[in-house]
Amino acid sequence: MPRIEEFDRETVLLKAMNVFWDKGYNGTSMQDLAEVTGLNRSSIYNSFGSKLELYQETLKHYQKNGNARFQKALVRAENPLHAIRLIFESFLPEIIGDDRGKGCFSMNCKAEMGNQNQDLKKWLLDTQENTLDVFQDLIADGQEQGTINKKQDSKTYAYYIFNAFQGFRMTGILIKDKKILQQIINNSIQVIT
Amino acid sequence: MPRIEEFDRETVLLKAMNVFWDKGYNGTSMQDLAEVTGLNRSSIYNSFGSKLELYQETLKHYQKNGNARFQKALVRAENPLHAIRLIFESFLPEIIGDDRGKGCFSMNCKAEMGNQNQDLKKWLLDTQENTLDVFQDLIADGQEQGTINKKQDSKTYAYYIFNAFQGFRMTGILIKDKKILQQIINNSIQVIT
């Protein structure tokens, strides 16, 4: 009975994400979103609820993409240590190709909205925990397998790698030199080998 | 002949900084600024030019404070390696005491405005260069003096430390556990010893 949505939700979400990513949450207006998606304001509200809900959905979309990149690295890696390296390197194309200097969407959210909205803060904490777990599991495996040293426990190393990873996303905003970025990765991983 | 400004510029700047720091540039309204500073809108415009100019001035104020912290660490340090450690540790009180989760003002600016305003981008690049130089000089000194290894050149290590430092500021937004943060510092410095 119902009339069906005319637009492709995935496409709209992607376009909306790019605006939020570029301009930030507060820097993006519903006007911007309507223009870039081609949807009428009312259609956006009807389909996504509100500006904040749309923002949250684009964040999840972004993170899903990031998780996929993590998974790809896990599959391709020869061992856990190599997997960590591949995870870092898998973001090199995004960083170097990011000519607008948008950086990391998730990191931008953390800086702009992490202390302004409890729902977003909770989401950030959850994804942080998730990333930490991935790193910790990899490190624990690597320690058993022998490619990662046992000088410190996997959790401690996970925090260290997580820290380096976040720095990597921030550094990549203004530094696009692949050689420099690659050396940062090498040195960051050095500690756990 | 002229009537003198009634307010203390330094105090106003500090109050304005805290709002920008907390809410971001786009999240802060002139209303907010007038309320928190106690100044009338016209007085703000008369004394600081515009919202953007006031924002830039608060950023410089923040950075001046950060530089002072760097200098303090340099003076107190026993050697260049120790200086780098002290620089990281000098931000621990700010991180742990930051109960509102504001993070690093400069990092927030980078994430929110680095790609939106050319003047701000230029300022961010300048301060980045400055920080990198400080680290490189320290590392070069440490390498001559013997507390820092010579496996890689000072510039490469400077980028690595810079990366870890930026991660540190981001990690500190959601992680306030001093022991964890201290371990991140230890591991980050490990590479260059």
Added chain:
DNA sequence: AATTATTTGAAACGATTGTTTCAATATATA
């Protein structure tokens, strides 16, 4: 005490903010 240069307060500016309303449109089912 008169003059002059500046700041201050209140009000208003047009533009834009996020959101809502509702009639017109469209389509899958009966």
Added chain:
DNA sequence: TATATATTGAAACAATCGTTTCAAATAATT
């Protein structure tokens, strides 16, 4: 084909945005 259900477009909502205006207030100088 008629009906029911949903989406769409345009307009309008009150509120707030950053900024400007200008007369009143103020204080250092003459």
